[in-house]
Amino acid sequence: MFNKILIANRGEIACRVAATAKRLGIGSVAVYSDADAKAKHVAVCDEAVHVGGSAAGESYLRIERIIDAALKTGAQAIHPGYGFLSENEDFARACDKAGLVFIGPPVEAISAMGSKAAAKALMQSASVPLVPGYHGDDQDPALLQKEADRIGYPVLLKASAGGGGKGMRVVEKSADFAAALVSCKREAASSFGNDRVLIEKYLLRPRHVEVQVFADKHGGAVYLFDRDCSVQRRHQKVLEEAPAPGLTGEVRRAMGEAAVAAARAVNYVGAGTVEFIMTHDGQFYFMEMNTRLQVEHPVTEMVTRLDLVEWQLKVAAGEPLPLTQQELKVEGHAIEARIYAENPSRGFLPSTGTLKHLRLPQAVEFTLEDNVRIDSGVREGDTITPFYDPMIAKLIVHGRDRADALARMARALRECEVVGPHTNVEFLQRIVASEPFSQGDLDTGLIERHHDTLFAPSTVPQKQALALACAALLTREGGEAHGNSPWDALSHWRMAGGYAQDLNWRAIDTDETLQAVFTRDSTQGNAEGKRLELLGENLRFDWSHADEPHTFSVLLDETLIKGRVFIDGDVFHVFYQGASLAFEWQNLMAHAADAEHEGRLTAPMPGKIIAVLVETGASVEKGAPLLVMEAMKMEHTIVAPTTGTVGEILFSVGDQVADGAQLLTMEASRA
Structure with missing residues (x-):
């Protein structure tokens, strides 16, 4: 076994690999960029080496710097994690040339599976079922159009060297093919340095x-069962579970054996994932093989109670697989939710910013034994930057069956609290509680098909949340919750009689103005004399501040409610029964926000301008594409909000723009 390994990655996967290395007594070396100098993965590893600038291309993708860091620190092997260089054959070859063990498959296997088109041909020769499509070398646009027409619409365009949802487009009809091809090739070239695409029949509700x-170096190969990863947005997974619900034993075994056949076809070694697309009648087809560990590997670990990183290290060190196929078994059910800094209501755009408050469920990091597990690469106070994937954490639960796992996941999501960037936590709660997911009616279009339900207007308990905000404000401003002594009440104390205090709020999410009036009659008892006029109701009101930070109990008439409030300046973030609401206290020092300028179009997030599609003075219709931004490896098209004339274009192709920056101006047409 190795004495020291270098982890050529960042974030939660680097922390996860380091955890297994520490348990096995193996030294770990982190690498980090300028943006990650104080990152969690740097702190948890035994050593750390700076490898360059904040952008991945200046640091984590610099092969020579990674190799040099490993050699200088005396590491014997390099674990690539996933993403970045994990499926890069040049990197694997460079490791071998430098005398370092690449903890992954042979170069030839990476090469064989790195091209989706070549992999499809190889799988066909190995009798692995394939979706009808075109995987040829000829990339002439006219030929590709002809092939798509032959296959029949809808078709799926996919970057041949791609993955992770990048460089993918669903084309519904022939007239849309040419534009989709240009966009797909551009994103493929940007993300993978290769604009080659393949075409597949797009299966409905797969x-x-x-x-x-x-697989090991001694001819051993096994499958550690299956995972369902159907719940996706933008072709990227949101929820994963193991085992895949609803499969018959026959289908499960046939799929596992097909996956092993795929691995054997390329003389595979190490951990790999064979991805299939499946119809509801049990037919399955090979999509691709990821020659690395996957983001969702923890659900497999939870149901097998096996540490897959430990298996990777043992196989890379030349040991045989620890167990045979007959010795492997599944225990219970596991579900993983990816908690992202993103805004579901704005098309899941990534969100950046400092994690001012981060509270995740009581769980054990990287455990195989507990029922709730957290894999995270960030801590409270860290910043989600535009340079990398905006994942905050992976929340994994294990239950005795799927129903038990669903209940644990729902409870765990209600305990998540994040202040700073937008998150998808409440959206995940809605999916988990939705009928199709809870009933196991899964397919890759679940989110789009149930859009109206999953994105319905929020029915959060505003009255209760606002009462908790009032309690937190009164505690902060006047000490009301600390006792009956006048010396504890730092404001509004009277020798006799009572007083009234206006508490004016602005709901952050809706920009709605809300008013509450707190009154206290000191001639009455402490509790009896307090009332709150709130949202048209006059309620008896009392509260207490628990010893646990941010925790309040509030009495509204005869109803006792409990919640948590995190205060950030004059903004009160309330967490109540799984809902998150923010209210800004309108004190005398508050200033009104500047009104938006008519015709102003702004960047939805930090990024780079990659295409300007109009000229100054151009007349455009509402919805017409104006320019294209690239951010976090995804393309975002800025469209005209109304019919009008393009004014000044403020940025050029290649320019970096900040979140909220004005990109161009428009003058709306007058009716």
């Missing part, structure tokens, strides 16, 4: 089911 495989 499931995405994948199989975890492992």
Whole structure:
């Protein structure tokens, strides 16, 4: 076994690999960029080496710097994690040339599976089922159009060297093909340095089911069962679970054996994931093989109670697989939710900013034994930057069956609290509680098909949340919750009689103005004399501040409610029964926000301008594309909010723009 390894990655996967290395007594070396100098993965590793600038291309993708860091620190092997260089054959080859063990498959296997088109041909020769499509070398646009027409719409355009949802487009009809091809090739070239695409028949309501495989250097190969990863947005997974619900034993075994056949076809070694697309009648087709560990590997670990990183290290060190196929078994059910800094209501745009408050469920990091697990690469006070994937944490639960796991996930999500960037936590709660997911009616279009339900106007308990905000404000401003002594009440104390205090609020999410009036009659008892006029109701009102930070209990008439309030300046973030609401206290020092300028179009997030599609003075219709931004490896098209004339274009192709920056101006047409 190795004495020291270098982890050529960042974030939660680097922390996860380091945890296994520490348990096994193996030294770990982190690498970090300028933006990650104080990152969690740097802190948890035994050593750390700076490898360059904040952008991945200046640091984590610099092969020579990674190799040099490993050699200088005396590491014997490099674990690539996932993403970045994990499926880069040049990197694997460079490790071998430098005398370092690459903790992953052979170069030839990476090469064979790195091209989706070549992989499809190889799988066909190995009798692995394939979706009808075109995987040829000829990339002439006219030929590609002809092939798409032959296959029949809808078709799926996919970057041949891609993954993670990048460089993918669903084309519904022939007339849309040419524009989709240009966009797909551009994103593929930007993300992977290769604009080659393949075309596949787009199956309606398919499931995405994948199989975890492992192989050693002694001819051993096994499958560690299946995972369902159907719940996706933008072709990227949101919720994963193991085992995949609803599969018959026959289908499960056939899919596992097909995955092992795929691995054997390329003389695979190490951990790999064979991804299948499946119809509801049980037919499955090979999509691709990811020659690395997957983001969702923890659900497999939870149901097998096996540490897959430990298996990776043992296999890379030349040991045989720890267990045979007959010895492997599944215990219970596991579900993983990816908690992202993103805004679901704005098309899941990534959100940046400092994690001012971060409270996750009581869980054990990287455990195999507990029922709730957290894999995270950030801590409270860290910043989600535009340079990398905006994941905050992976929340994984294990139950005795799927129903038990669903209940644990719902409870755990209600305990998540994040202040800073937008998150998808409440959206995840809605999916988990939705009928199709809870009933196991899964397919890759679940989110789009149930859009109206999943994105319905929020029915959060505003009255209770606002009462908790009032309690927190009164505690902060006047000490009311600390006792009956006048010396504890730092404001509004009277020798006799009572007083009234206006508490004016602005709801952050809706920009709605809300008013509450707190009154206290000191001639009455402490509790009896307090009332709150709130949202048209006059209620008896009392509260207490628990010893636990941010925790309040509030009495509204005869109803006792409990919640948590995190205060950030004059903004009060309330967490109550799984809902998150923010209210800004309108004190005398508050200033009104500047009104938006008519015709102003702004950047939805930090990024780079990659295409300007109009000229100054151009007349455009509402919805017409104006320019294209690239941010976090995704393209975002800025469209005209109304019919009008383009004014000044403020940025050029290649320019970096900040979140909220004005990109161009428009003058709306007058009716």
